[in-house]
Amino acid sequence: MKPFAFARPADVAEAVRTVAADPAAVFLAGGTNLVDHLKLGVATPDVVVDVRRLTSREIADTADGGLRMGAAVTNSELAADRRVRERYPVLAQALLAGASGQLRNAATTGGNPLQRTRCVYFSDVTTPCNKREPGSGCSAIGGYTRYHAVLGVPPTPPGPTAPDTCIATHPSDMAVALAALDAQVQVLGPHGERTIPFVELHRLPDGDPSRDTVLEHGDLITAIDLPALPLAVNSQYRKVRDRASYAFALVSVAAALEVADGVVRDVRIALGGVAHKPWRATAAEEALRGAPATEESYRAAAAAELAGAVPQPGIDDGNAFKIPLVGRTLIAVLRDLTPSEA
Ligand SMILES: Cc1cc2nc3c(=O)[nH]c(=O)nc-3n(C[C@H](O)[C@H](O)[C@H](O)COP(=O)(O)OP(=O)(O)OC[C@H]3O[C@@H](n4cnc5c(N)ncnc54)[C@H](O)[C@@H]3O)c2cc1C
Incomplete structure (x- = not known):
């Protein structure tokens, strides 16, 4: 070291x-x-x-009926908080789907969304990686792609990889729930305080895959806010992985659904394990708002979201399987969230 x-x-x-x-x-x-x-x-x-003892370890009610989670609140504390479990179950479930009890006792609200990709080539300093060493190439193209992106990545042309080629995925479970919940990130930087919508925190690789987020050097996350979001009471996180525990997501879905008189009144959806950032599924949300709360609508919404998905070939049979897998997972979550009388 x-x-x-x-x-x-x-x-x-x-x-x-x-x-x-x-x-x-x-x-x-x-x-x-x-x-x-x-x-x-x-x-x-x-x-x-070391900032762990400097940022807040408090989960506070906000004036608008939401919650402010200090950056030093641990993943265990957050998952156990009664307000989170009752008002934002998707977040508690996402936290508990991640890592292990010991890790969640140490991992923090500020650090979790900023964890870096689990792409094996990023972690292996003997291999080229545009994210770790800009311009060196992308070893994942034609390599092991099982855990890699299918959304937000253009097809890779034949020949040497471009300096901004990166098909890594963002690994955090918590971040997928925060993207669905319209969370807001409180930042203290060298030029003062600002608020960043959580869905705008993470970037696609465009031009510079070494930057995971829009944060500038010296920007400190001090807290993350959850807005009052009544439909989040009916929300769920589902993670599909190679092992039942202690494994990162192949794909995951965070969703909140409000149905009245058999019609989707409102919905929030984010997908994990499929892109360089937690993927807010806006096309699926648009397709669902005002549509009948039926299997047929859910299938159409999944198809709308995944229309632009690009599978990656690879020496491990590639990751084309992720596209139908995340579609089926989304449909299953929406079905689970649909009230039985709908
Ligand atoms: C074996 C193993 C299995 C795991 N499995 C999962 C899993 O299934 N799902 C999952 O989601 N995660 C998983 N994780 C990852 C784990 O959740 C993260 O490592 C953890 O959440 C990171 O939080 P931390 O506080 O320890 O961050 P740190 O390691 O301290 O920091 C992470 C990054 O964030 C930056 N940072 C930290 N705090 C701030 C702040 N307040 N402002 C600005 N920058 C900051 C640091 O500089 C660093 O770049 C696993 C980890 C391990 C080791």
Whole structure:
């Protein structure tokens, strides 16, 4: 491991100043992702700035009836909170579908959405990877693609990969639920505070796959807000994976559904394991609003969302299986959320 300095600033303002002042400085929260990357040589910072004791560990009610989750709230605490379980069950379920009990005790609200891809080539410093080393190439093209993207990626032309080719997926379960719930990210940066809609936090690879998010260097997530969202009471997270526990998603679906008189009044859907970012399924949502709450509508909505999906060939038989799999998972979740009288 490359030696680094360790800093424990007095407050968040000093933490932001410390990271902003050094291009090779990083924040540390629970450390469950960053420390692995320090050991693997994927992350080689000069300075590691510990923020876990600086950001809030409180889950607070907000004036509009939502919740503010401090960045240091652990994934275990958040999943166990009665307000989250009752008002946003999709979030509690997504958290509990991730990692293990021990990891969730350490992992934080700020760190979880910023965990990096589990693409095996990103973690293996002996292989080219445009995300880890911009311009070096993408080893996943024609390699192991089982866990890779089918949405938000153009077909790869034959020949050497372009400098921005990246078919990695975003791995967080929690982030898929937050994308569906219209969460808002509170950020303190070198130029002050700002709010970023969660669906705009993560990026597609376009032009620079080394950047997972729109955050600038020195930007600290201080909290994530959930708006009051009554339809989220009827919500669900379903994760399909190779093992029943302790495995990342092949595909996942977070959805909230409101049905009245047999008609879809409102809906929120996000997909995981299929794109470089948590994928808000706006085409499926549009197809569903005002449609009869039937299997036929659910099939049409899944087809609308997946019309642009691009399978990746690979030495492990590729990932074409993900397209029907995520479609069927979405239909099953919507069916589960449909009231029996609808
Ligand atoms: C074996 C294993 C299995 C796992 N399985 C799953 C799974 O199934 N599903 C899943 O979703 N996750 C899984 N994880 C990942 C785990 O959920 C993440 O590692 C964890 O949520 C990251 O949170 P952290 O607080 O430990 O972040 P850290 O490791 O401390 O930081 C992660 C990144 O976020 C940055 N950062 C941290 N806090 C802030 C902040 N407040 N503002 C700005 N930047 C910040 C750090 O600089 C770093 O780049 C697994 C991890 C392991 C090791």
